[in-house]
Amino acid sequence: MVSLGQPQYRAGQLAEWLYKKRATSFDQMSDLPRDLREQLAGRFSLSKTEIVRVLGSRDTTRKFLFRLGDDSLIESVLIPASPALYGSRSDRRTICVSTQVGCAYGCKFCASGLEGFSRNLRPNEIVDQIIATERESGEKIDNIVFMGMGEPLANFDNLLSAIRIINAPWGLGIGARHITVSTSGLAPQSRKLAEQPLQIRLAISLHGATDAVRNRIMPINRRYSIETLLAAGDDYVSRKKQRLTFEYILIKDVNDSEEEAHLLAKHALRLRAKVNLIPYNTVQGLPWSRPSQDRQEKFLAILREHEVPATLRREKGHDIEAACGQLRLQTKRELQLR
Numbered sequence: 001m002v003s004l005g006q007p008q009y010r011a012g013q014l015a016e017w018l019y020k021k022r023a024t025s026f027d028q029m030s031d032l033p034r035d036l037r038e039q040l041a042g043r044f045s046l047s048k049t050e051i052v053r054v055l056g057s058r059d060t061t062r063k064f065l066f067r068l069g070d071d072s073l074i075e076s077v078l079i080p081a082s083p084a085l086y087g088s089r090s091d092r093r094t095i096c097v098s099t100q101v102g103c104a105y106g107c108k109f110c111a112s113g114l115e116g117f118s119r120n121l122r123p124n125e126i127v128d129q130i131i132a133t134e135r136e137s138g139e140k141i142d143n144i145v146f147m148g149m150g151e152p153l154a155n156f157d158n159l160l161s162a163i164r165i166i167n168a169p170w171g172l173g174i175g176a177r178h179i180t181v182s183t184s185g186l187a188p189q190s191r192k193l194a195e196q197p198l199q200i201r202l203a204i205s206l207h208g209a210t211d212a213v214r215n216r217i218m219p220i221n222r223r224y225s226i227e228t229l230l231a232a233g234d235d236y237v238s239r240k241k242q243r244l245t246f247e248y249i250l251i252k253d254v255n256d257s258e259e260e261a262h263l264l265a266k267h268a269l270r271l272r273a274k275v276n277l278i279p280y281n282t283v284q285g286l287p288w289s290r291p292s293q294d295r296q297e298k299f300l301a302i303l304r305e306h307e308v309p310a311t312l313r314r315e316k317g318h319d320i321e322a323a324c325g326q327l328r329l330q331t332k333r334e335l336q337l338r
């Protein structure tokens, strides 16, 4: 605003229109002078994030597929009250957002990585997933998890810019403790995140308690071993004085053995982490499947024997809640067939 020869308070007015009143055109910004609105419209454009598909219904998990300005497709998932999962008891609506179009990390079980990496999302494209979802659902989101498509820490600067907007009182006003960033294993970037002054939460998508298992399903582990990753986790915990979360997708005959459960418990106790167990959602074209219910419960019981706080996702309707990246992949394939 200053560079446009405007008084500074205009920036506050603009933020109010963007993030509180959610204006969709500069024309609506009625307390800005007309010539300024015209100037802004000539130099900038408001994001065009369009919802193309919604799966699920109120009170269940809902998936939103968005089309961005360049026709890229990304997904967000809106998860109803589930205090055991992320955040605190007061969190009612959690959204899982994407940070990249596609993903370069190629985890073997993941639909998002199947077609490789296209590009990083810009900060406005990250924030817009929240705004568009609130608009469509009519609900106020109070908890954010960066666990959708892409590796958030590989888009570090844009992620942080988005988090600042999400957190700021002039932005979406969501507290840092209600924002969780997940990583598949970028140890150095986790340390960099620990240096940020914000009390953002960190979740580690571990999915294996040994290098042998992680090497098999997560190529990133060949660059940063479990020990390197856990040491970065130690650093995060000691700087932030927070509890970490381990995400652990249970995959039949890959990472669901009792031995693996005992080792996972050992890692969790070391970092005072809690563990979210997620039974695998089948991805078309990939060979993996979820373990039997008994085996899932046994795995959970072992963690609890060690007094590790752990949850096992038991919701029904996992066809809708289907693995991250699937809706996008399906839609892309359908569009190509047309």
Ligand code: SF4
Pocket (backbone or CB within 6 Å): 103, 104, 105, 106, 107, 110, 111, 112, 113, 148, 149, 150, 151, 184
């Ligand atoms: S699990 Fe995450 S990091 Fe791994 S390929 Fe999928 S989106 Fe990328």
